Amino acid sequence: MNEGPMKEDPMNAVDPATSTYTLDIQGLRISLPGTARPVLDGIDLHVGAGETVALVGESGSGKTLTSRSALNLLPPGATVEGAVRVGGQDVLTMNADQLRALRTNTVAMIFQDPRAALNPLRRIGDFLIESVTLTRSMSRPDATARATELLQAVGLDASALHKYPGQVSGGMLQRVMIAAALMGDPALLLADEPTTALDVTTQAEVIALLTELRERFGTGLLFVTHDLDLAAAISDRVYVMYAGRIAESGPAQVLFAQPRHPYTAALLASTPRLEAPAGRLAAIDGQPPDLRQESHGCPFAARCPLAMEICERQAPEPLHAPDLPDHRAACHHTDRLEGSPVDV
């Protein structure tokens, strides 16, 4: 288990001081009081400059917590191990001033529900310039000019500055959120289900916009979603999370065409699709493990059609595919997946 050519991990061998990743999470483990197992258990994840990375998982898998760790937004009482580096600096050890600078200028977040993220009683313009003027990184006229420019970049005109959130649609408001996120010229954009509350045609527009802006400003994008097909369509690389661990990671196309983890395969099979034949879906029986239950083995073992005795006993380490060092899966049976009942 510990030996063999597939175990080596060139990514983790990188010296932190020379890390070129925009976001580099290493061995992140977060425990909360009153739970039997860590909420995040050894997360390794990185986002390169200008790269789009999707973080896919179901509710409770820890995807939102992982993305928020880049802002050091952690739940109270959390015990944290590991490192979260943004531009080479560990955000977990930053003091309040450094964090404020980080959240203003380096990392920005777009939330799922724009209506919940904006104050309905304040004008959109005030919301846009607030963060940069409060931290004095920009003067008010400069900030207003920048806000106008960004509103145009997201397809709105300057009249939106004087409107209240209630006067514009959900899709427009999400563009305002994107504009606000870009105000401080962030190196990293965290988007937590930014299109889930939107209609499909509006979703396409927001994605087109994010793609264009990312190319124009060279921003790294961590896209958190539960939608596998969306992740496949928009990202360079994908991480699939299950019960606080990375089950599988790799280039988007390879991961979806040839999943190496039974969970990824099962998720793909259970998604209702336009092309698939009508009839029953291949549902995954059972539910994800409860946080109050201790787990020693693979967290997916109880629902996995390939599970054997070793799966209950020993948590699998991520191993890469024979021909692809970037495509890694934490499963004892990656070699048995092809042609098996979970193969899609």
Next chain:
Amino acid sequence: MSEHVLEAVGLHRAFADVRAVDDVSFTLPEGGSLGIVGESGSGKTTTARIIVGLERADAGQVRVRGRERGARSRGRAQRLARAREVQMVFQDPYLSLDPRTSVEDVLRETLRLHFPRTDHDRRVRELLDQVGLGTRAADARPRQLSGGQRQRVAIARVLAVEPAVLVLDEAVAALDVSVQAQILNLLADIREETRIGYLFITHDLGVVRCVTDEVIVMRQGRVVEAGPTAEVLAAPQHPYTRLLLESVPRPGWDPEAIAAARRAL
């Protein structure tokens, strides 16, 4: 006697000067499943609420098994009979169950209301079994259950009434993919066993393909396309249906082109 379990004829509903539902008609055959697809503001939810009776139509008729569903029912017996015609499963199982009432009591309350002099013990066990919940779940409060289990309870509750038609308003939209598949399979099994007609309101075309025989596509209150689900999805006639289909993310997906098509429409 009509062969259709549900008929909607020329439904209209306006809010101020917005025509939320504008001349909507459809039929649902006995044991059939009809999908209503559309985006927010298309009028799909208002249509569903008119069918259930939560909303009043300005004009038009709703018939269940050929009998008109009156605007208002008088007296307890009529109200109960009306409730047995159409039942609804809501989107959010976290909001549609009383947090203080156990699963068993939810079902007993419904059974007591509709079937006062029958053996409820056996029926409660039957219903739990039908929706794939063990007897252990019977004592649980909603907060002790997962989202999927709660939606199973909500389905058991509507089945208790033995309705002719089930209206499912985005009933699986809030669930995770793996759980969503369990519930969609469950709904397919129930339809096979009970022959209850489904009216499935959703924005998800994958779900429509999976659980409906026929589909209507709504936009700005109007039906822009209708037909057998397989045909509509394979060969959409209306540009809006095509746009909806193209908007579904897949490899090689071109959001730029979709955004342009949307502006053109």
